[in-house]
Amino acid sequence: MLRHVIAPSSGWTKASHAVVRDRRMNSDAKILLLYVQGLPESATGRPLGELARKLEMKGRAYQQAKKQLIEHGYVHEWRGQGDGGRWVTEQLFTNTPLTRDEARAVRARLSPEAAGPTRAERLSAPPPSAQSPTVGEPTPPSTGGYVPEEEHVDENTPHPPSEAEPEPNPGPEPEPDPKPGPEPEAGHRPTPAQEPGAEARPPQPPPSPQLTRAERVLLSLRHTRRELLLGVGEARALAVEAAKWLERGLTESELRHALLAEPPKGGVRSAVGFLRHRLTHKCPVAPAPVTPPEPPPPPVRALITCTSEAEEDHVFRPLGDETECADCRRATAYASWMVDTDTYDFPPDMTWRQRFVAVAKADALRGEPA
Known part of the structure; x- marks a missing residue:
């Protein structure tokens, strides 16, 4: 450019x-x-x-x-x-x-x-003269910013004073403590769901059958090779990738053979890393979806004789429960139209046989002799 x-x-x-x-x-x-x-x-x-x-x-x-x-x-x-x-x-x-x-x-x-x-905002604020004066008498300033020692006598006195103090206003009575429930038996500790204040957690769905089978295969590898020892948490994390093998049609024995075959020459330094690499890079290709077979064609129905009043008998192959052939049914419909409109116009694609049948049926509907 x-x-x-x-x-x-x-x-x-x-x-x-x-x-x-x-x-x-x-x-x-x-x-x-x-x-x-x-x-x-x-x-x-x-x-x-x-x-x-x-x-x-x-x-x-x-x-x-x-x-x-x-x-x-x-x-x-x-x-x-x-x-x-x-x-x-x-x-x-x-x-x-x-x-x-x-x-x-x-x-x-x-x-x-x-x-x-x-x-x-300025109009909403009250003027200085509208404010009420402070209630009370002026007090002398405190020396050095400290409260006089006499005001702390009541707080620092170890024993209450001998004079009866005025009783404060009685406030609302405290609610009685709820009745204690039955104490748990010895050796029985309440579960988190039973403890007070514990939130009810929704139950987790059970794992799929493929995850359970894959985890069982991974935990069984240590019986053949000690270096492939896995913990329960490690096997559960790897079971997600191993379940893909089972979902693609492999059996448990085939999965175990694929994980144990061709061990590295220098040995396995990390069982989790070795198995994750093999499960990820050697995962088989997903099988192609099986297309359902096409439904068989409908059976060919037998020929039947047309029941219309034509000059000669003829047969046709019905598609449903009809008793007249397509030409006769069209001629019957056209004959009704000819009677209603009192016309003898025919479409150009109508055969001579259909025209003769339509005229004969129209005359029969009018009551005229053929």
Whole structure:
């Protein structure tokens, strides 16, 4: 591809690749974004809709472009009441996508007065004169920031004072402890499901028969070769790969022979690694799905004689329980149509025999002699 471009200068607007290649925004949103980016500082006081009208972008096109710019973080709006009670919408435009928190921080830096409380928040706060004075008498300041020692006498006294203290307000009586249940027998510890506070776990489904058989084969390898000794957890983890062999038609003896055949010359240093490598790399190919045989064709039915009133007897092979051949059934249907419409027009694909039969049946329906 050949390309001829001019280096950008002060009279050009630079567009980032993130904007040009963004497939989530349409061309109107990108054009509006680049147009506002290249405006001078004197045009920043105009709303986005007025700037879009200079590009002949109105109505649905502008609303769609503005919606995409807001969704992708290029335009942010704040709506609130000013000091005069009028609602004001403040817009922030950026050529780099910003989150809501980042846009709020940029707004506070560019317009410090906009970051303060709104008029509604200021009206909701009570004035200083409306606050009630503090109840009580002023106390002397404490020395050194410590509470006087006399106030800790009651807390530090080892014995209660001799004078009767005022009884506190009686609170709600504590609920009686639940009756203790029967103690468990000696030597019997409650299961986690029986312990108080234990959550009931759903029962796990039993393992498939292939997993059980594969685990049994893996645990039996140590009887033939001691170096292939596996723990229960290791055998259970390898049984997932071994079960694939059984699902593909191999028997347990064939699986055991494949795992024991051709041992490495240097011996097996890791039974788990050796068996996992052999189960993964020597797994047989899955058998091709067996296509069911095609059903046999329906039996050929015997020939029967047509029961229609034709000039000569003829036979046909029925498909169901019909007693007339296809030509006679068509002639009968056409004869009824001829009687209803009182016409003798025939379709071009109708044979002469069908026409004679149709005319004869139509005359019979009209009561005319043949």
